[in-house]
Amino acid sequence: IFLLADQPDPALANGYLLEAGENGSLDALKLFRQDAGARTLLATGQPGLVAGDPTDIHLRMKRTVAGEWQLEAASGNGVLQLQFTVPDATYGGGSDRYFGFQCVYTATRKDKFYFDDISIQPDVPDLQAPLxxxxxxxxxxxxxxxxxxxxxxxxxxxxxxxxxxxxxxxxxxxxxxxxxxxxxxxxxxxxxxxxxxxxxxxxxxxxxxxxxxxxxxxxxxNITTAEEFDILINEIMADPTPSVGLPDAEWVELYNRSGKTLDLA
Structure with a gap:
């Protein structure tokens, strides 16, 4: 994901990109700075976050005016968790910058990428207290x-x-x-x-x-374990055959005489 680039050609652009997907069980999100095509690793997120097949993640990347990058991520509908915070202000933003996706894949994976709910907003100061x-x-x-x-x-x-x-x-x-x-x-x-x-x-x-x-x-x-005589077998229906006017069913009725909340597992 090219977060900030000074031109639309990803091979030559200067800027920042977030990489997801390698080929191991510890695959993580990685933030790179790219200088004329050469990449420098700036930060790495939680190992294994993007190692699943398929991988379903929700991302939120913040970049402050001062150049601090902060990535939060969650699997599926989980709660966003901080992946890393790292400073790098080599390249600034602006109306002449580019954002985009670059997918590298084999022929069998060409229809396996989905992106939605994309939003790019300015660095608005946070004035809200925690709720x-x-x-x-x-x-x-x-x-x-x-x-x-x-x-x-x-x-x-x-x-x-x-x-x-x-x-x-x-x-x-x-x-x-x-x-x-x-x-x-x-x-x-x-x-x-x-x-x-x-x-x-x-x-x-x-x-x-x-x-x-x-x-x-x-x-x-307060759930506790039952002790001797806490639970009584209060009634039994044995599903008699023929039923002779009795319910055609079986059950055991337990009575909690202890006044406690009990775990019967």
Whole structure:
């Protein structure tokens, strides 16, 4: 994918291109600078991201006025994850620059390329603070919160920016996941079965936009393993033949006498 080129001939152009597709299980997206046809590797993304057959990916490349390149990518309909950030301002943009695709393939692959939802927009400053999208209790001691954009690595892991009601309070630690939009809140006091509300404050994105107070509800159900006498066989229908007025079916009715939520797997 020629992201920026000073002429329409890809063999001679100066500019930048994103390459996808080699022939191994560790194939990754690679950003190159091209100088009169000679290519210099600038950055490499996650190994194996484009190794599938077929490969279905969603890309978002950003280039700032200062010349910093940032690539986010996702497989299929997955969440975009940061692949790399690298500076290179050798060639600037402008109305006389070109964008395009170059496909290199064998005869049997000539109809295997599809491109859609292509959008090229100016470098508009990000003025929006991170939006809290969801919260989910992974277990009694971990709550996962997801935002709509990449977070500042220091702001995201500050426990003071998170609060859970019903006596839980702040997490003891926060882990920022590789997608940079999701955090795991590690709790000192375990959750009990019930409804909770997570409040976030002063969480910043990667350019410093800071969110105000945001709240979102979530639920936790404490699922435990059944112990002796927790479950009773309350009723049995044995599918008698002939049925003699009884249902022509069979079932076993279990009764949970423990008051707990049980895992019967």
């Amino acid at each position: 809290l999208l969801s919260a989910e209790a992974l277990n009694a001691n971990t709550v996962q919160a997801t935002f709509n954009e990449s977070l500042d690595s220091l702001s995201a892991i500050d426990p003071a920016h998170y609060q859970i009601d019903n006596g839980i309070g702040m997490p003891v630690s926060v882990l920022l996941l590789p997608d940079r939009r999701t955090v795991n809140l590690n709790l000192l006091s375990p959750l009990s079965s019930g409804n909770y509300q997570l409040q976030t404050l002063a969480v910043q994105d990667m350019v410093g936009n800071e969110s105000g107070v945001q709240t979102i509800d979530f639920q936790f159900v």
